[in-house]
Amino acid sequence: MKRILFSIILLTLLNTKVMSAKANCYGGECEITSSYHYEYVKTDCLQTMSFEEVKTDYLYFIILNTEQRCSVFESK
Secondary structure (H helix, E strand, C coil), rough: CHHHHHHHHHHHHHHHHHCCCCEEEEEEEEECCCCCCCCCCEEEECEEEEEEEEEEEECCEEEEEEEEEEEEEEEC
C-alpha cells in the first residue's frame, strides 16, 4: 500500500513542475526546452519570453502564467 501511494505521488510530481516545458521566444520564434512535442517553433505569439513555463501540444502551446494559447505554424 505504501509503495502504491509513493508511486502515485512521485508520478504526479514528475508530470507537473519537474518536467514542465520552458519557452524562450522573440518575434514569433521560440525555443522550447523539455517538451515532448518540439524544440523550435514559429508561432503567432510575438511577445518576448525568457524561460516561461508552457504546456505544449502538437498544434499549440499555452503560456501558464497568462493562459494565452499560441498556435504553432512550423516546428522542429
